[in-house]
Amino acid sequence: MPAFVLVDQTIQMKHWNTFFRPLVFTFFLSIILIGCHHPKTISKTNTDTTVTPNPVVKPIDAKVYELIRHLKGNEILFTELVAKLKTKVSSSSLNQSFTTNIRWKKGDRIWLSMSIIGIEGARVLITRDSIKIMDKINERYILKPLSYIKEKTFVDLSFSDIENLLLGQLIFVDTSKAKYADNPANITMSSAGVQFLTNVVFDKATKNLNSIFVTDKTHPQTVSSTYGNYETQLGKPFSMDRYLEIKSGPETFTMDAKFQSIEIKQNLEYPFAINPGYTIER
Secondary structure: OOHHHHHHHHHHHHHHHHHHHHHHHHHHHHHHHOOOOEOOOOOOOOOOOOOOOOOOOOOOOHHHHHHHHHHHHOOOOOOEEEEEEEEEEEOOOOEEEEEEEEEEEOOOEEEEEEEEOOEEEEEEEEEOOEEEEEEOOOOEEEEEEOOHHHHHHOOOOOHHHHHHHHOOOOEOOOOOOOEEEEOOOEEEEEEEOOOEEEEEEEEOOOOOEEEEEEEEOOOOEEEEEEEEEEEEEOOEEEEEEEEEEEEEOOEEEEEEEEEEEEEEOOOOOOOOOOOOOOEEEO
């Protein structure tokens, strides 16, 4: 191999080593906050033994219900699939492009391999109760409970919520308060929940999801995401191009992600063997 190629690869790997931690965190943040809206019921335990009448439940607006039903009807159906993304991320401390390969067993696990110039730097395994990160550059194995997401982003997500986000579904919309508007150029659905103010924009003709803007009422952060280049994947319209901007205090993070391929597979392997020489962090 020519010397200049080896030098270039060494520089690239050093750069990967420098931004590995923020890359993994921002990748998770992207997964977590790229949608932030699907009807989700929040329950509260009542210790009062007094019998009280059932509360009056405000009915969901018929047009809001139909819009959500349409979106859910366009969800890709599968047991296992593989996907490939080209992603570019930038912030005040990093500016880098990388490739992510995904293997996904619906309802069970999501496996990701992240690489630069064909050299794998990290693997991530998300299960129903944990997040595992294999840092191949720094020879570390990081094991965290799924609640680690809430610790870092102030958003409490289940595994099914993460799946919905990857599928382009919505979470955290208070449907009883959601307002529908049929505008000249688009359709919007807005909601003021306990934690989030959200505005969702749909294409007027296809009712495909176009964009989402979220304001966190409890922390100084906003999320703006757009969905474009819809293609038919596995018989359903799917956004192949997604752009995300997260503003948290003075910091701004952006991610431009493009799906290259999506394919249903069977009996996939999800390799995550740990080198015994790796340091384990919990």
